[in-house]
Amino acid sequence: MNIKNAAHEITAVKPNQYPVTGFSEIAFAGRSNVGKSSIINTLVNRKSLARVGSTPGKTRQINFFSVNENFYLVDLPGYGFASVSKEMKASWSNIIETYLYSRKENFLKMVVLLVDIRHSPSKDDITMYQWLKGFGLKTLIIANKADKITRGQINPRINDIRKVLQLDGDEKVIPFSTSNRLGLEQVWAEFDNVLNVTGEEQKA
Numbered sequence: 643m644n645i646k647n648a649a650h651e652i653t654a655v656k657p658n659q660y661p662v663t664g665f666s667e668i669a670f671a672g673r674s675n676v677g678k679s680s681i682i683n684t685l686v687n688r689k690s691l692a693r694v695g696s697t698p699g700k701t702r703q704i705n706f707f708s709v710n711e712n713f714y715l716v717d718l719p720g721y722g723f724a725s726v727s728k729e730m731k732a733s734w735s736n737i738i739e740t741y742l743y744s745r746k747e748n749f750l751k752m753v754v755l756l757v758d759i760r761h762s763p764s765k766d767d768i769t770m771y772q773w774l775k776g777f778g779l780k781t782l783i784i785a786n787k788a789d790k791i792t793r794g795q796i797n798p799r800i801n802d803i804r805k806v807l808q809l810d811g812d813e814k815v816i817p818f819s820t821s822n823r824l825g826l827e828q829v830w831a832e833f834d835n836v837l838n839v840t841g842e843e844q845k846a
């Protein structure tokens with residue numbers, strides 16, 4: 643993908659706040675602090691388009707980032723953050739569920755489930771994955787923070803993630819790092835595919 647421009651379009655909580663441009667969307671789901679906002683910045687080659695936090699729970703609403711005035715990368719609130727109230731958790735999962743439900747038919751081309759390559763997927767990750775599949779959504783698993791392990795540890799960790807999520811043979815898990823940009827090309831190739839980007843537009 644040739645990134646010509648990227649911009650924060652809107653922060654939304656409810657469907658009547660979502661953009662009405664009709665662009666396709668790719669959404670990022672995952673535990674709080676796994677790097678959803680960071681990966682969006684890395685993908686569009688911007689330092690701080692999406693707000694990154696050292697304290698988990700940074701992104702509490704849905705942020706739509708437009709790319710090339712053609713599609714959106716959608717930053718969803720993180721789940722599984724222990725030290726928030728029950729009410730807050732319920733509100734976040736309601737925000738995510740409402741988004742997925744209202745966008746799955748028309749706009750949402752793929753949901754990235756971002757996991758931490760160092761750890762086995764959590765109960766929440768498994769639930770989210772099964773939920774996405776249940777909705778009939780196309781998913782891509784990305785295993786982030788690969789810079790934190792050695793090259794030799796990457797494959798065993800990917801295999802563990804596959805096993806815990808019970809993935810089919812044709813489902814990919816892409817190792818990624820927002821620090822050293824490992825996996826960047828591979829992720830864009832997957833996105834180009836679902837966004838129907840042609841050869842001309844792919845050129846960097």
Ligand SMILES: Nc1nc2c(ncn2[C@@H]2O[C@H](COP(=O)(O)OP(=O)(O)OP(=O)(O)O)[C@@H](O)[C@H]2O)c(=O)[nH]1
Nearest residue numbers: 674675676677678679680694695699700701720820
């Ligand atoms: N070493 C390393 N750190 C990363 C990587 N990706 C993200 N981080 C760090 O992880 C922390 C959390 O990143 P965020 O992008 O804010 O995570 P998030 O998933 O958006 O978190 P919430 O908004 O709370 O849901 C930040 O300190 C990032 O710098 C990575 O690939 N490698």
Ligand SMILES: [Mg+2]
Nearest residue numbers: 678679700701
């Ligand atoms: Mg975030």
